[in-house]
Amino acid sequence: MTYKLENFFAKDLPDATGAYSGFPEYNFVGGHNSEINIPIKKLVKSAESVLLKEGKNLALYGHNSGPQGNLALREFLVSYLDEHTGMKIDSGNILLTSGSLQALDLVNKLLLKKDDTVLVEEATYGGAISRIESLGVKHLGIKLDNEGICPQHLIQILEMLKAKDISPKYLYTIPTVQNPTATVMPEKRRREILEIAKKYNFLIFEDDCYADLTWDRKRPKSIYSLCDEDRVIYCGSFSKSIAPALRVGYIIASWKAISKILAYKNDGGSGAIEQMILADFCKNNYKKHADELVIELERKCDLMMQCLDMEFGSIAEFTKPKGGIFIWITFPASINTNRLFKVASEKGVALNPGSEWVSKSEEGINKIRLCFANPKDETIKDGISHLAQICYDEFGIPITGANVKR
């Protein structure tokens, strides 16, 4: 029998990934951040100072802070989240993770098993959907309006599940700058959702990684902070507010949950250097940095919206995001965005097709998500113009662009 390495691979693995060959020319996908807002000089200063002071701790697993991660960074989060989103926690409630993607994996491992059911927002983070599906867990989408999850629809779905004797494990929500719709759930709605969670007895998994990116820089109270019992598990990240390549995220939960997760987060701890640098940087600079970043992000968002209006006119429907890094766009039903995604990628324009960002993939078939945070102004202008031309060549619309017939 001829030897083939792949014959030894475990069954049911996902398809292999292609080798990295650089980013496309017009890259509007993913959660990349604004290059000019990376606080390079301050990070260098923090790195030097903290390594000189505490570098010796790198000799230890857990760098003298234990398996929950850098204590100074956890203490920063305790005071920042209390001040800005009303959370009363202590450092023991925080587990630092390798990005919030690891937080999603760890929380899913804590709560889910094959054939469980969870509730998600009808349009939600693709990385959360793929994780839930890879565990063989079913997800049901709850309708969204411009204030987030619709309580009436949530109740309707819960009653339907109750009739079948199914109790969902959790409701996964991104209440502040929802991904991809970029709405912000007001406090009243948060309280309503919480009451429903209590009545029907399920947990809330609150993902707040965009909460520092609202244009008005106001963070509503987190659902976690409004809950008087340990029903909410919260996760956050420094990816969107500072830099995704740092890979620092966190879980906030009761010690009952954190201590259980620690039993299987047996990876020797998440990267120490980035946590040490962040701890030093955040103490004096985080708030000001986020204020400046948001100004630049809103400017780019406005630019992309203008370009979309100019190149696509009324066929691209969207509402101005309340913050964040992306615009969620609905096209007429005749535009299949899986097809648009394919032809656009071949021509160097990368976008997220809506079908990967919704619970029922057919409902996203005429939608796309575009990220505006990373591309330069010229890339946004040229890229949207190219995309409109590609769309016209494939689907016959938009007929005009910049007031000129194509």
Ligand SMILES: Cc1ncc(COP(=O)(O)O)c(C=O)c1O
């Ligand atoms: C809602 C949401 N959660 C989690 C993540 C993962 O972020 P990271 O692992 O970089 O913290 C993302 C990234 O785009 C996201 O949009």
